Amino acid sequence: MNEANALQVPTKAQSALFGTVLDHIARKVAEDEPTLGVEFPHVTAPDGQWIRLPASLSAGYKGETWSHGNWLCGFWVGLLLTSYLHTGDQKYLGWARERMRLVAQRAQDPNTHDIGFIFDSSAVPGFHITGDPWYAQIALEAADKLRARLVTTRGGAYLASWGPLSDPRGRSASAIDTMANLSLLYWAANHSDDGSYRLAADAHAAMTANAFIRPDDSTYHAVEYDMESGARKRGYTYQGAFDESAWSRGQAWAIYGYVNSARETGKSAYLALAERLAEYYLRRLDGRQVPPWDFDARGADAEVKDTAAAAIVASALLELGRLHSDAARGGRWCKRGLDMLEALCRDEFAYESTHRGLLKHSCYSKPHNEGVTGATMFGDFYFAEALCRVMLPGKLRPEGARPEK
Numbered sequence: 266m267n268e269a270n271a272l273q274v275p276t277k278a279q280s281a282l283f284g285t286v287l288d289h290i291a292r293k294v295a296e297d298e299p300t301l302g303v304e305f306p307h308v309t310a311p312d313g314q315w316i317r318l319p320a321s322l323s324a325g326y327k328g329e330t331w332s333h334g335n336w337l338c339g340f341w342v343g344l345l346l347t348s349y350l351h352t353g354d355q356k357y358l359g360w361a362r363e364r365m366r367l368v369a370q371r372a373q374d375p376n377t378h379d380i381g382f383i384f385d386s387s388a389v390p391g392f393h394i395t396g397d398p399w400y401a402q403i404a405l406e407a408a409d410k411l412r413a414r415l416v417t418t419r420g421g422a423y424l425a426s427w428g429p430l431s432d433p434r435g436r437s438a439s440a441i442d443t444m445a446n447l448s449l450l451y452w453a454a455n456h457s458d459d460g461s462y463r464l465a466a467d468a469h470a471a472m473t474a475n476a477f478i479r480p481d482d483s484t485y486h487a488v489e490y491d492m493e494s495g496a497r498k499r500g501y502t503y504q505g506a507f508d509e510s511a512w513s514r515g516q517a518w519a520i521y522g523y524v525n526s527a528r529e530t531g532k533s534a535y536l537a538l539a540e541r542l543a544e545y546y547l548r549r550l551d552g553r554q555v556p557p558w559d560f561d562a563r564g565a566d567a568e569v570k571d572t573a574a575a576a577i578v579a580s581a582l583l584e585l586g587r588l589h590s591d592a593a594r595g596g597r598w599c600k601r602g603l604d605m606l607e608a609l610c611r612d613e614f615a616y617e618s619t620h621r622g623l624l625k626h627s628c629y630s631k632p633h634n635e636g637v638t639g640a641t642m643f644g645d646f647y648f649a650e651a652l653c654r655v656m657l658p659g660k661l662r663p664e665g666a667r668p669e670k
Contacts, residue, residue, distance in 0.1 A: 275655055279607050283656050286610045290623060290649060291348040291357070297621055298345070298360050303367060305338040306621070308629050308636030313620035320367045324377035324427065326434075331427055336379035338368050340646035342387035343661075346394055347649045350660045358395070365391060365400065372406040376435075378414060378426040380407045381446025386646055389452050390661050401456060408453035408462055411446065415465045420495025421472035424465070426487070433492075440487045441477055441515045443469065444522020445577075451529035455663075463529065470526040474538060476500075477519070482545040483511040483560075484519045504630045510561035514628075516546050517577035521647075524581045528588055528665040536668050539585055540598075546578060547601070554608035558628045558637075569637060571628040572613045573644025579605035580651035587654075588668060606651050615640065624648050 275283060297306065297315065304317035324334040342364045349357035364387075371383055384407040392400035414424045416436055424443050428435020447466040454463035476488045476497040485500035485508075505512030520542045527536035549560040558571040579602045586599030613624050622640020629636030653661040 275603055275607075279603060280656070282607060282610050283652050286614055287347075287351045287649075287652055287656060289614070289616060290344065290652075291352050291354075293621065293623070294344050294348045294357070305335065305341050305364075305367075306642050307335065307337055308627075308641050309620065309622040309639035311639070313615070313617075313622070313639070315621050321370060323371070323374050324379065326428060326432070333377065333379060333427075334374075335371075336377065336382055337642035338371070339383035339385075339387035340642045342368060343390060343646045344649055346387075346390050347653055347661060350394065350653065350657050361387075361391060365403070369403050372403050373410065375410055375413070376427070376429050378411065378424055378440070378443045378446045380411050381443075381449040382643065383407065385446070385449040385452065389449065392456075393661070393663055404449065405453055405457060408449050411449055412453075412462055412465045415468070416490075416492065418490065418492060418495030421475070422465070422468040423472045423476075423490065423495075424469045437489050437492050437498075438487055439469075439473070439476075439490065441473070441484050441522075442518045444473060444526070445518045447522055448525050448529075451525065452663075455529075466526070467530050467532075470523065470530075470535065473519075474523075478538075478542070482541045484515050484542070486512050486515045504632055506559040506562045506566070506632075510559050511545075511549060512559050513546070513549075513556035513571050514558070514574040514577070516542060516560075517574040517581070520546060520585075521577050521581040524585045524588065527668045528584070531666070531668050533590075533668045536585070536588060539581070543578070543582060543585065543598070554605050555613065555626070558631045562631075566631065569628060569631055570626040572609060572624040573627040573629075573641050573647065575605055575609055575613075576624060576644050576648035576651060578602075579609065580647050580654060583651060583654045587664075590668070602651070603655065606648075606655065609648060 304319050306315040307318045308316050310316050318335040320338040322335040342361050345357045345361040384404050388400045388404035415422050416425050423439045425436050426440040426443050430436050450462040450466035477485050486502035486505050488500050489498045491498050501508045523535045523539035555570045555575045557567050558569045582598050582602030586595040589595030615625050623645040627641040627644035629641045
């Protein structure tokens with residue numbers, strides 16, 4: 266354990282709280298798994314029950330409307346694996362493998378960047394935990410599809426986020442969420458010793474840094490590129506309050522993605538960028554632990570929280586602290602992550618059995634009035650990932666080296 270790692274230590278009270286919450290997670294997952302059939306939890310309804318979708322629901326255009334399909338199915342596998350690590354009970358490992366059989370078909374989905382979310386949360390930890398090459402093969406197939414989404418321009422290259430690459434609507438657009446999908450490409454490079462995966466991810470990270478980040482270090486949700494020059498034609502949003510607003514979960518994806526890119530490329534510039542993005546996020550938090558769904562929302566909308574964003578940032582800050590070459594700065598980032606995680610466990614966790622999700626107020630999409638006050642499967646996964654970073658370090662995912670100075 267290096268010096269920065271040693272700083273990632275919770276207090277005794279935090280350890281007790283985190284352990285209790287992991288107990289609750291394992292119990293909820295074990296209660297829900299037999300009730301799901303061949304479907305997967307998506308978001309919770311107002312009554313606290315899961316709305317479920319089949320893993321086979323692919324992304325695509327329906328007329329002029331884009332449907333993301335089921336991009337959350339892999340996160341349930343991740344929760345099963347987390348519960349196995351916490352309890353040591355083999356039943357969770359068996360359930361994870363059976364669920365992975367249902368998710369595996371999506372490794373051939375050519376139409377979405379979300380293939381990174383699906384398999385980095387399921388097949389990658391499945392292989393890390395079990396060593397079974399079956400998981401690794403599925404993850405590599407998915408990584409091939411993600412790498413194939415790279416669009417090259419004179420000004421750089423980016424991963425198109427949505428839609429078939431033959432459709433200019435999808436080919437010209439990228440989203441800040443894609444930064445968190447890059448983890449699958451970095452894993453594939455490490456596993457296969459094929460540097461093209463890392464080069465694709467790094468190219469996307471570099472172009473996103475130029476096109477998505479505003480002068481104040483806030484981020485656009487999406488960017489439309491000129492496909493010849495690579496210049497940004499416009500920045501806009503689907504899930505923020507308005508095009509120039511600071512959608513808090515978009516900022517979270519950016520922080521998370523650049524922390525991972527720093528770890529996997531060894532570039533200290535990405536770590537410095539992650540710090541700038543995180544400092545903006547903290548300024549806008551203004552002493553809170555959970556952000557509003559959009560930092561620029563007004564009126565009653567400003568009271569709507571996004572605990573999923575808080576979970577993503579907590580996980581990212583714990584990793585930022587672990588990676589930081591300066592022990593004092595790393596320690597401060599770790600403490601912020603621990604404090605955020607403690608607040609989520611204390612104030613936002615659904616301890617009641619009537620609410621089947623983990624984190625309430627996870628706000629899937631306020632503009633679409635979908636999952637605004639309930640749990641989301643991705644928010645629950647990143648919450649569990651953050652708990653694993655503290656209580657089970659290195660068990661859910663491989664730990665990489667710190668970036669170079």
